Amino acid sequence: MVPGDRCAVCEGTVSVLCSQCGTVGYCGPEHRKDHWPEHKTLCTPYCIQRSEKLGRYLVASRDIKAGELILKEKPLVVGPRVDSAPICVACYQPFPLHQQPRCSVCLVAPVCGVHCERNGRHTSTECNILKEAAKKYSLTLSDNSQIVLPLRCLLQLRNSPTDPNWVSFLEMESHVEKRRDTLIWRDHQLNVVDVLRENGLLTSVEDADFVQKICGILDVNSFEVRGPPSKSGQTEKLRGIYLRASLMAHDCVANTHLAVDDDFEMSIHASVPITRGHPIYFNYTSAMQGTWNRQMHLREGKYFDCTCRRCSDPTELGTHMSSLRCVRCYKGFIISTNPIGTLTPKQGSQQVEAVSAGTYWECNKCKHRYHSNLIRTTVSQARCLLDGVDRSDIRATEYLLRRLLRTFPPQHFVILELKQTLVAAYRDTILRDPNPTRKILNRKTELCRDMLPVLQVVEPGISRLRGIALYELQDPIVTLALREMQAGDFSQDLLKRLKEAEGYLREAVTQLLYEPTHSAEGQLGRVAMQDLQRLRYSIQRAEIMMAENGRDHRGLSTAKSEISKKRGGRKRKT
Ligand SMILES: C[S@@+](CC[C@H](N)C(=O)[O-])C[C@H]1O[C@@H](n2cnc3c(N)ncnc32)[C@H](O)[C@@H]1O
Structure with a gap:
């Protein structure tokens, strides 16, 4: 038994720890119970540890479930x-x-x-x-x-x-x-x-x-x-400035979800289960950026080199968010041979350039090598094109996407940003148009579907971005299905699509539940909840209509078979 070594009540030898935080020791269960009224206000699911590499950082003092509140804090x-x-x-x-x-x-x-x-x-x-x-x-x-x-x-x-x-x-x-x-x-x-x-x-x-x-x-x-x-x-x-929250160390795949309300009070929930003794991480950068951009941000603004699992893996945990298409074999991904770099960061971008210049990239199929400067320039050029495009112009943005897809795979962070832009543009078009075309609705669905597998990896568990993407995904599916229902077009396939959309919407509600009520995302969560109720009602209606149609069908087929029996009988007679 480590914490305290002495019972917090009688100073006796410690035999049990607080079962919630594990940071206070007691001589036995009785003193643990006695101490609870005093300790409960201080009992947290985390404790502060220190290491050479991270400085001070927060660690789970017990197993924390996904969605559990870790910390609530007002700013200093x-x-x-x-x-x-x-x-x-x-x-x-x-x-x-x-x-x-x-x-x-x-x-x-x-x-x-x-x-x-x-x-x-x-x-x-x-x-x-x-x-x-x-x-x-x-x-x-x-x-x-x-x-x-x-x-x-x-x-x-x-x-x-x-x-x-x-x-x-x-x-x-x-x-x-x-x-x-x-x-x-x-x-x-x-x-x-x-x-x-x-x-x-x-x-x-x-x-x-x-x-x-x-x-x-x-x-x-x-x-x-x-x-x-x-x-x-x-x-x-x-x-x-949040004194406690800022003690969280960084990881490019966080295990927490942060939300700040209108009074600037911050709530930190576990986005995935965190086992006791495991660090509580927050992503200091954006999950949707590639390794080089994240590393730049951390070196120049936070003064450390991130060596997390995502940064160390040239495929970024299989997402290939920074990989390029190989222009030699057209089959493989060009990936960095040294995603983290070799030099320690010192003073700004000059050194960061030196880091990138010392590495090369390689196709994972044909093994052709590319100089890192070529990769960097290609990404910068794409960035310029992306910044230059009129994001409300769907045609121009779609054209740019097709153009960039010759160089970048569909999961590259530049492509994903472009797809996010297109989803927003299609959403605006759909909101303006009382009768959007099937093509537009299907395209929005397709774009949202493309983003979700990557988000699942880089923002697992509770994620604002996934919540929004899921909401945007179900919306066109429901619009098309309701249109078919209005036309009296009931089928098993329609029911299947409605139920699929219900699954996405349910998941979106779960993700957006953690957003502050007045924030745009919190309001989207409430809209999603109302939409979910309406969708459930539509599903019930579709099921009833199909059952009735089925009955009609059965009724029709019994009558048909009666007639054919009679006809058959007559035929045989003749
Ligand atoms: C917001 S502070 C975190 C609290 C800080 N460790 C302390 O002791 O006050 C950010 C600093 O923590 C360190 N740090 C956080 N996450 C790190 C990581 N994954 N690897 C290395 N250093 C990290 C870096 O020094 C960084 O500049």
């Missing part, structure tokens, strides 16, 4: 991203074009109105400090969103240096030494450190390195969160 701080357009620092809505309203008290903070001045996010401390600075300097924040969050953290750290949450903040990984003198370091120096200093916002004890550390902590640890929707339904991308 939320604010604009480094590259954010000017937004209100209290409601996080973008300002109308050419307007730069400011707080009526400090005349500095970009705040859109009195209601926002009072919502508590632009605190009186922040307001006073900015007001004082504005008396001496011509300080403006409205064109520098980058400074807002570091400034907020700095003020909190100055005012509450012993607050345990802010102490924990300073313990977070900042990679300050790896960042020193890099592009991002210089950018923060220019837009944050120098601006703070020039406006008298740094005290004598706070030096540039301290501010750079804050910037590093924010860059390495913050989660992307969405601000509240504007009147037009648009949401601003923000970043927030």
